[in-house]
Amino acid sequence: MTRNKINISILIAIIFLGILLFIINLLVGSVAIPFTDLFDVLCGKKSNPTVATIVLDYRLPQAVTAIYAGAALSVAGLLMQTLFRNPLADPSMLGISSGAGLGVAIIILMTGVLGGSALSTMGIWSNLGVSLAAFAGATLVLMLILGFSSRVRNMTTLIIIGLMISYLAGSMTDIMKFFSMKEDIHAFVIWGMGSYSAVGTSKLMFFSTSITLGLFASLFMSKNLNILLLGDLYADNLGLNVKRNSIFIILISGYLTAIVTAYCGPIAFLGLAIPHMTRFIFKTSDHRILVPTVMLIGMIVSLLCNIIARMPGLEGNLPINAVTAFIGAPVVIWVILRKR
């Protein structure tokens, strides 16, 4: 019972930390904005229009994107780890991120090669084009994985298949890059670094709604995820349709990853590290607690990464991918060592 009390105190502390990090996100950036100015902007008082633009049109959508992306990737990672009962499972491992990358490579590089219809000429469609291509690539890999999952009972085999699909998509991407003009690789480089600023106010509504749907769906999976912890045979005996359930979990997880990857690029390690961090913080395997807390911790770490990426001292923004890997990789190593 004391554990519950501890968890509630941790939860409250974490929520406060989250609010603090959100405010720091609005406060920190290349352009120094005093706290009083930020306060004025947030209260809707008359203020310097530049400050208002930077805070409301640039930093705010970026912070909100960070929150949604962090929650989505972390939950996707949790679902995969429970489904595969493998601490190293995450959606990128199943090749979903690589699939998205291949989609982007195809649309960017092919349109470049074909000329005539280059993406950036499509105005608003160009970013949407990249997102759609990433989503299509991710969905394609997802479908492949689902196809295999109905044939393959063994989860480890499925992970190996996922890894191989991942390599395949990666090598196809490299081949496409090889045959492209130097100038066309530009967009791919930008996409590959990952960024929370690409969503922007205009697409934020769609982005957040799609992710919210996926997050809701994952909340409904809590009970089934708990049963899955016992193993497939026990789960089946307890009345769970294991195969159908696996498909749902892969779908939700893949859907969340595909959306985030489409808009923000392949963001590594959040999906892998956050579920481990959450389990260690709350010392539980109960998904009724884990699913919402993983979302919360995911949001917070994502906000933290975004702050680090935009530290005023660092001229120009660091790619978000570098920061998430820097924070995520040691966490994963620590978890694996502690597990022994």
Next chain:
Amino acid sequence: MEVLKVKDLHIGYRDKAILPPINVSLNEGNLIALIGPNGAGKSTLFKTLTAYIKPVSGSIELMGKELSSYSAKEKAMLIGLVLTERPDDMFLKVYDVVSSGRCPYTNFFGKIEKDDENIIQESLEIVGINQLKDRYFNTLSDGEKQKVMIAKTLAQDTPIIFMDEPTAFIDYPSKIELFSLMKMLTKERNKTIIFSSHDLELLLRYTDDIWLISKGKQLISAKKDDLIGNDILKEYFNLKEDIKI
């Protein structure tokens, strides 16, 4: 009351039967041991009887109704299962494992109501692991883990329980404890328990009926007393030496 009635059952994988047709029936409150060498088809028989895999042919009647006509949830309320495989998760608590037995009865979010809580508590007490309930499952001994899995199955509140080699990997005192627990569950709680085991000496002491299974042979259901003092076991399993019971 007849709990289980198996008629002309062929078990196997992908339409390939591995044993001659099986015909057995069971009344409630019985403790049945399934014995036979590894690879004879014990696992396949268990998986078929618990509806994890489909029979090649034949019928399995459970509580007077064809097994395949039950929904997944109904089956979960009829058949409990204890396996040799154990959940492996760092932060899974004993209470979490036992309460998962309530899964077929709880709502969409798995909310534990007062009734569920009572049954979970009772199950923990029957098995005698109440003091372990806040421990992490992974930190328990094999014998304790086995008890937790049995408590989970009791919480599932099913008339029939299948146990796959429940006495494997545990020490002798624990084995005796386990056999008397199974005996008590069948006699006092009216459960029907079918378990597989290699502990011949002990199981002969506690069980009611024994099912003999061997590669390619007809499954035989025998009364314990019939086995004592004759050569049925020796003949069935093609043994060279006599078995002294």
Next chain:
Amino acid sequence: MKKIILILFSAIYMMSSCDVVSKKSDISENTNDALNLVSYAENFEIYPLEIGYKLVIKYLSSQNEYYLLSDTVSIPNNLTDKTIIRTPVKSAVAFSSTQWSVFQKLGEIDKVKGILESNYTKNEDILELVARGKITDVGMSTNVNAEKLINLHPDLILYTPYSGVDFSHLGRLSGATMLSFPDYLESHPLGRAEWMKVVGLLCGKEEVTNKWFDDIVRRYESLSDKCSKIEDKPTVFSDLPFENQWYVPGGKSYIAKIFADAGGDYIWKDNESTGSLHIDAESVLLKAQQADFWRVINSYDTPFTYERLEKENELYPLFKAFEEKQLLVCDVRETGYFEKSQYEPDILLADFIYHFHPELLTNEWENYTPKYFKRLVK
């Protein structure tokens, strides 16, 4: 003739109205090709209007139109929904050095408030302006720092468009007009140089850039005319591998055109690409081993020597041009190659003629010493 009639007509009209400056009536547009003031560049067009210019920028299949109006005239009714750029531009952000270098050359660098990748330039005046905070570095083309850019309040952002990269949000956030500047797509050296006219227009100094450009064309064409009759053409190839990958200019590229115009025989001249080609080392060896000249760009801080290059890649000594010390090296740091050479195609051409056919540099080119590409002696 049409133009004169238009001017006459508008003059009459102006006389009849009381206030000349607040003239709000429609103006006529004529985008007849004959009126296009651009002769070599393929990706932009300039049309004179009664009260300014219409600038059309093409990038692959898209086309953007900008109306450049002096800030003293009011916007005519029929242009209110068009993209208007007020000239001379007061504050601009220039993504590419080929953009800000023209501002600099025109003495208008104070209009440039932000640039990208200042760490790549060796231009000391620019570096000093960056150090003094007169120019802000707003990041890299792959990672533009939107906050710094918004904070500069530019009127105009000159950007280099790339396939699949959308910069439009920067315009939305900063309120600046986005002007696409795909100068790198021009495959004719004079076409690339002609982009100076765009900056000239923006600065209200179109006469200056027109004059510069006409001089460049005259010099370039007189030089290339001389070379066109040459029979004996030395073979030439270009570029060092980058991380063991050989990227060489395509056969229809800007570099290939300069080689040809300088009376050189570019070994990949039959290739149809206007961009860069990715070629494996074996094919490079096969085709380029016996080439007479090797054009190389040195972007490093230290000068090249044959000894140093040999240490870098043991394939180099296999090339005839390397063994015979016929490397034509451009020191980027010393020459400002990337920002300046685009606007001096005549000089670039003369550089190669100096090496290929020195006897052809006569008259005004007597005693010419190469500016960008010098033969590496040791």
